[in-house]
Amino acid sequence: SQQGEEDPQALSIQEGENATMNCSYKTSINNLQWYRQNSGRGLVHLILIRSNEREKHSGRLRVTLDTSKKSSSLLITASRAADTASYFCATDGLNGNKLVFGAGTILRVKS
Amino acid sequence: GAVVSQHPSWVICKSGTSVKIECRSLDFQATTMFWYRQFPKQSLMLMATSNEGSKATYEQGVEKDKFLINHASLTLSTLTVTSAHPEDSSFYICSAPGTYNSPLHFGNGTRLTVT
Numbered sequence: 001s002q003q004g005e006e007d008p009q010a011l012s013i014q015e016g017e018n019a020t021m022n023c024s025y026k027t028s029i030n031n032l033q034w035y036r037q038n039s040g041r042g043l044v045h046l047i048l049i050r051s052n053e054r055e056k057h058s059g060r061l062r063v064t065l066d067t068s069k070k071s072s073s074l075l076i077t078a079s080r081a082a083d084t085a086s087y088f089c090a091t092d093g094l095n096g097n098k099l100v101f102g103a104g105t106i107l108r109v110k111s
Numbered sequence: 112g113a114v115v116s117q118h119p120s121w122v123i124c125k126s127g128t129s130v131k132i133e134c135r136s137l138d139f140q141a142t143t144m145f146w147y148r149q150f151p152k153q154s155l156m157l158m159a160t161s162n163e164g165s166k167a168t169y170e171q172g173v174e175k176d177k178f179l180i181n182h183a184s185l186t187l188s189t190l191t192v193t194s195a196h197p198e199d200s201s202f203y204i205c206s207a208p209g210t211y212n213s214p215l216h217f218g219n220g221t222r223l224t225v226t
Binding site for chain 2: 033035040041042043045048088098099100101102103104106
């Protein structure tokens with residue numbers, strides 16, 4: 001399986017704190033994406049970073065990508081209770097749109 | 112924006128019966144769609160790639176005779192879980208690609224419970 005690893009598996013923080021999640025993958029990629037999933041629901045796309053990009057921002061989200069280490073991080077700043085969800089990274093593995101998902105991080109933001 | 116509609120959102124069926132899940136691209140054409148399965152507290156695992164007008168491509172370990180995929184038109188792919196068993200209970204999600212290097216569009220998923 002090409003599934004990547006994510007850490008931590010679970011993260012519990014207080015509202016207002018920052019949350020950092022990491023993702024590692026195994027193959028060369030065209031891009032890496034981060035998705036969010038509320039319990040029992042579908043996926044919400046958060047951000048896409050291309051292999052030639054090192055950092056990308058979107059609102060309170062900051063994503064970094066280190067292709068030499070085959071790793072990425074997602075930082076959520078000033079977290080809110082509504083950020084409570086599972087977060088997954090996904091890579092395309094040079095296979096176009098066929099995404100391989102990481103194991104995910106369960107984030108709980110306590111108010 | 113592009114929307115993928117998945118139906119039903121949940122289904123409960125008895126062991127031994129078959130269940131069909133539909134995935135439609137609402138305002139765009141999709142020659143390819145992807146079917147994922149997600150067990151509780153786990154990640155999404157790709158089951159198969161649905162190809163319009165041709166056979167689906169299954170991932171290793173996925174039984175093609177059990178999970179029948181039909182992609183008869185550019186806007187509809189169906190996944191039929193045949194002779195369902197309790198261990199098939201899972202969350203099934205479809206997706207369709209946008210343009211190159213753009214995010215996939217995901218359906219809202221189908222929660223299948225086999226009793």
